[in-house]
Amino acid sequence: MKTNNIIIVLATVAIVIALANISVTLFKVSDLREKISGYATTYGFVNITIVQFANMNMTNESISWGHGMVITGQTNATLYTVQDGAAVVSNGNWSNVGVSALRLENIGNTNLSVILQNSLDAYGFFGSRRGSATTPLDNVDEEYKLNITDAYPNSCINNATGINTSLNEWVYANKTGMIVCSDFNYEASKNAIYIDVWLTVPYDALNVSTGGDTADPIGDTITVTGTVAW
């Protein structure tokens, strides 16, 4: 009888301990699941390294006006691109077919500061008889200008000081380089700008072409440099 009582007590103790074991296990496992699933953000562990890199793509990299001349009796002809629309020609007989602005996309993963640099100024481009290398802006019949506009809204965010130009503003070509966009956005559908070009061709340009329709064109190279915007 005494032995039976001991067995009953021991069995009861064993059951209690087993229940405690089950309870502790369930509680701890539930807690563990919360921690390893990331559900409890207090203990989540995230280690991400983001490398910012500049990467641009000029999707339209050439403005080619073909052949033409200043209409007789005029002191100049004006030619300029209008984004991806029809380019404008006045006082000249150049064709505007297929002529549209340069188009630049930011295909990297960070905003960029964009600098434009021309190889030539207006006088270097046309070399008019009345022009001068020292005062290339003095001849109003001889102009070479650029205009930056958004291809997508808010692509160029000029929120920094010290930029050299604003959007939608014609500025003279610059051989030393000018910041045209302090923050060139990289986000999709906000990451493209147009670079329109304006040429005022003087009637007395010396940099002319010979050889008829197969004549070599004169031209300039525009270098666009994008660096990670800070």
Added chain:
Amino acid sequence: MVTEKVVVVLMIVAIVLSVVSVIVTISALNLRMMPAPEQSINIVRGHSEDDSQGRVSIVIFPPEAAPNLSNG
């Protein structure tokens, strides 16, 4: 009588194993619950630069006749 003694011994063993089980379970789970490090996001801002080039070209033929300008 012998059977009852065997049962007692088995019960004691069961209790001991249960206690050991609880200790092992708690110890094992605590190993996985050590405090995690803080969240860490590293942004590497090394100098990165890219160039693109565009080309503007035109073929200009001399006009058939220069305009009559007094300052030309």
